[in-house]
Amino acid sequence: MAARRRAREPVFLPNVGPLRFPDPVDYDAEGLLAVGGDLSPPRLLLAYRSGIFPWYGEGYLPMWWSPDPRALLDPAHLHVSRSLAKTIRRGGFELTWNRCFERVMQACAERRQDGTWILAEMLTAYSELHRLGHAHSLEVWAGGELVGGVYGVQVGAAFAAESMFHRRTDMSKVALAAIVHSLFAAGIELFDVQFVTAHLQTLGAYQVPRRDYLQRLAALRDREIDLAAFEPRLPVARSAPADTES
Numbered sequence: 001m002a003a004r005r006r007a008r009e010p011v012f013l014p015n016v017g018p019l020r021f022p023d024p025v026d027y028d029a030e031g032l033l034a035v036g037g038d039l040s041p042p043r044l045l046l047a048y049r050s051g052i053f054p055w056y057g058e059g060y061l062p063m064w065w066s067p068d069p070r071a072l073l074d075p076a077h078l079h080v081s082r083s084l085a086k087t088i089r090r091g092g093f094e095l096t097w098n099r100c101f102e103r104v105m106q107a108c109a110e111r112r113q114d115g116t117w118i119l120a121e122m123l124t125a126y127s128e129l130h131r132l133g134h135a136h137s138l139e140v141w142a143g144g145e146l147v148g149g150v151y152g153v154q155v156g157a158a159f160a161a162e163s164m165f166h167r168r169t170d171m172s173k174v175a176l177a178a179i180v181h182s183l184f185a186a187g188i189e190l191f192d193v194q195f196v197t198a199h200l201q202t203l204g205a206y207q208v209p210r211r212d213y214l215q216r217l218a219a220l221r222d223r224e225i226d227l228a229a230f231e232p233r234l235p236v237a238r239s240a241p242a243d244t245e246s
Contacts, residue, residue, distance in 0.1 A: 013037030013064070021050050024066035025211055031067035038062070039125035041132055048155045049221045051214045053162075053194065055117050068210035071196040073161075073176075075184050079204035080177060080235060087170045088177070088234050093148075094141045095178050095232040101130040104137040104149035108163035118163065126162075129153060138179045138232050140171045150175040154227060157220040158190040159183055174234065176203060181235040187225040190216050 008027050013020075013036040027033045037043055039054065039062060047053060047064060056063040080088070105126060109118035129135035134155070140148035148171025150164035161179070166172035180191055192213070196205045 008033075010035050010063075013062075019043050019046050021047060021052055021064065024051055024068075024214060027066065027068075029068040029210075031065045031210070032063060033066060034064040036061045037064075039121055041125070041129055041134070044125060044129060044153070045134060045155065048153050048158075048160055049217075051210070051217050053160065054122070057117060058119060066210060066214075067195065069207035070210050070213035071193045071200065071205050071207055072213070073180055073191050073193050073200070073203065073205045075181055075235070077204035077206055078177060078180050078235070079202065081202070084170055084173050084177070087174065092142060093171070093174065095175075095234070096139045096141065097227075097230050097232050098130070098136055099139050100146065101135065101137040101151060102127050103146060104139060104151045104165070105163075107146065107149060107165045107167070108151065110165070126151070126153075133228070136227060136230075138175050138182075140175050140178075142168060142171075147171045148175045150179050152179075154188075154225070155217075155221045157188055157223040157225050158192065158217055159188050160192040160194070173203060178232045178234045182230065182232045183227075185233070186227060186230055187223075190220050 010032050011022050011034050013034050015038050019042055022033050024031065024033060052064050052066045054062045055065050102123065105118060105123050109116040126135050135151065135153050137149055137151040139146055147168040148166045150161060152159050152161040164172040164175055183191060193200055193205050196207055
């Protein structure tokens with residue numbers, strides 16, 4: 001029986017000096033590998049290119065994570081339940097791309113009983129990433145009201161989804177189904193959702209070993225995929241045999 005690897009202590013990142021992150025493969029499954037630093041665009045982009053993301057609470061220094069395993073989603077695994085298919089066929093909503101990035105982030109931070117990690121400094125930092133063309137949002141509208149959305153960060157042919165929200169039933173699922181279907185049609189080949197939650201599992205999220213995820217990311221992060229003229233579309237929602245409603 002192989003000995004279990006001891007957890008390596010996270011490194012401290014100063015705000016000045018060369019940007020760097022430790023190699024995630026040297027860390028345990030929890031994946032906390034660094035603390036500190038800032039949320040500048042160069043540091044954030046280096047993090048996402050390295051399979052790392054910030055996640056921390058109010059009053060803490062930035063914490064940088066790369067968990068093992070990693071959760072992914074793709075069109076082949078995307079599960080559209082009968083209830084969601086009915087919502088898609090019924091329509092009555094509009095999809096847009098990058099129309100109101102900050103509003104989507106703000107909505108993702110609202111009404112969370114356990115608090116939020118989408119802090120004011122994160123809103124500022126990711127809005128700057130959006131201005132530079134690296135962060136994107138998909139919005140769902142009904143009757144002129146923003147009722148759902150999702151946002152994330154693009155590095156080459158990989159997209160890291162950060163959070164989603166809904167203000168009407170199924171609208172976050174509509175947003176996620178649309179962004180997965182559309183991004184892969186546009187050339188994205190890796191869609192990262194970080195952790196498999198019960199909600200994401202109902203939509204088809206699955207896990208891969210961190211090492212496999214990092215290898216795929218390294219092969220895709222320098223590929224040029226232009227999402228400037230991106231048009232979000234939903235998968236065709238066909239009638240399906242009985243399945244688990246979600």
